[in-house]
Amino acid sequence: MRGIAAVPNYVVMQPTTLCNLDCSYCYLPFRAADNRMPVEVAFAVAESIEPFARAGRFSVVWHGGEPLATGRDHLATLLAPFDPAVEHHVQTNATLIDDAWCEFFIERGVRVSVSVDGPSARNGERIDRGGKPAYDRIVRGIDTLRRHQIPFSALCVVGDPRPGVASELYGYFLDLGCEVLGINVEEREGVNTRANRHDAADVTAFWAELVGAWRQDPRIHLREVEWSLRYAAAVLDGTADELLPRRLDPIPTIAYDGSVVLLSPELAGFHDPRYGDFTSGNVLTTPLPEILAGAASRTPWIAEFLRGVEACRASCPYFGFCGGAHAANRYFEHGRFDTTETDHCRNSKIRLLEGVLDHARDHQPTAA
Numbered sequence: 011m012r013g014i015a016a017v018p019n020y021v022v023m024q025p026t027t028l029c030n031l032d033c034s035y036c037y038l039p040f041r042a043a044d045n046r047m048p049v050e051v052a053f054a055v056a057e058s059i060e061p062f063a064r065a066g067r068f069s070v071v072w073h074g075g076e077p078l079a080t081g082r083d084h085l086a087t088l089l090a091p092f093d094p095a096v097e098h099h100v101q102t103n104a105t106l107i108d109d110a111w112c113e114f115f116i117e118r119g120v121r122v123s124v125s126v127d128g129p130s131a132r133n134g135e136r137i138d139r140g141g142k143p144a145y146d147r148i149v150r151g152i153d154t155l156r157r158h159q160i161p162f163s164a165l166c167v168v169g170d171p172r173p174g175v176a177s178e179l180y181g182y183f184l185d186l187g188c189e190v191l192g193i194n195v196e197e198r199e200g201v202n203t204r205a206n207r208h209d210a211a212d213v214t215a216f217w218a219e220l221v222g223a224w225r226q227d228p229r230i231h232l233r234e235v236e237w238s239l240r241y242a243a244a245v246l247d248g249t250a251d252e253l254l255p256r257r258l259d260p261i262p263t264i265a266y267d268g269s270v271v272l273l274s275p276e277l278a279g280f281h282d283p284r285y286g287d288f289t290s291g292n293v294l295t296t297p298l299p300e301i302l303a304g305a306a307s308r309t310p311w312i313a314e315f316l317r318g319v320e321a322c323r324a325s326c327p328y329f330g331f332c333g334g335a336h337a338a339n340r341y342f343e344h345g346r347f348d349t350t351e352t353d354h355c356r357n358s359k360i361r362l363l364e365g366v367l368d369h370a371r372d373h374q375p376t377a378a
């Protein structure tokens with residue numbers, strides 16, 4: 011894997027910067043402001059991605075703020091310019107989901123992923139602007155999805171990865187009925203400057219326990235565990251070198267005003283004296299393929315990040331699994347992009363793989 015691909019697999023779009031919640035771990039800088047995406051931005055992206063969509067499966071992920079906070083009429087206007095072959099996804103806190111939103115999802119084939127951190131007591135960070143817990147509203151939204159038989163994925167932020175937590179969480183998500191589960195150990199990113207360093211043995215044991223819980227009842231696609239097992243199987247088959255994509259997916263994030271940030275949506279809206287505003291262009295003035303084609307040479311922080319990825323390749327035994335992790339974690343933890351290890355990659359790449367291997371070692375068949 012070297013450099014950045016010219017064709018993405020998906021784009022992330024920000025219909026509004028506004029979120030109706032105020033979770034204490036949130037990284038978003040303008041979540042109290044309702045900066046809305048004009049329809050011209052959606053038209054420009056729809057036109058730009060048409061060749062990508064025609065060439066194969068292509069997705070638009072509507073991410074905020076809270077994408078539903080923009081309202082059905084506005085979101086419908088933004089979806090309208092896209093080719094019907096494009097798959098639409100929303101990443102939502104679920105609190106605004108009602109019958110009308112469910113009809114909207116069904117009519118337009120929108121795939122839904124909800125953010126929920128496990129049982130009520132684990133959602134203490136999920137609060138509204140008045141400081142009130144949001145959990146009951148989150149669950150009400152999810153119940154509405156279930157009532158309409160809309161399949162959904164779930165994203166869970168874990169602030170204290172340690173033994174005991176993983177089994178509780180996995181049991182909760184089995185009952186919740188999600189099809190896919192992603193586990194994000196809380197990251198130090200954006201306006202969330204809380205430390206994310208944890209005891210290494212605790213984090214490894216958390217992942218090992220999660221694998222054990224999943225193996226007992228693997229009804230959910232458990233994103234991190236499935237990645238790790240795919241990697242472990244490829245190592246055993248001698249095909250691990252082929253597992254990483256040949257080039258990094260650029261993951262273009264289109265901010266509400268049409269500006270494009272590549273590789274890490276979390277960098278959108280930030281500014282640094284050295285790197286500027288992290289954008290590589292704006293779809294209102296330049297077609298997306300043109301922005302992608304020149305990004306690595308024209309955007310200094312991306313060139314620096316690619317040097318960091320090469321440093322990872324040269325020094326880290328986990329590179330074949332991780333591929334160098336995410337640009338935003340390097341920046342928000344180290345203030346630059348050409349470093350290697352971060353607390354994020356220790357928690358979510360290195361300890362994850364070690365946890366999976368620990369689980370495998372502890373469950374080896376014993377010789378007769």
Ligand code: SF4
Pocket residue numbers: 322323326327328329332333334335336350351352355356359360
């Ligand atoms: S685990 Fe960390 S140090 Fe290793 S390749 Fe990934 S980002 Fe780089």
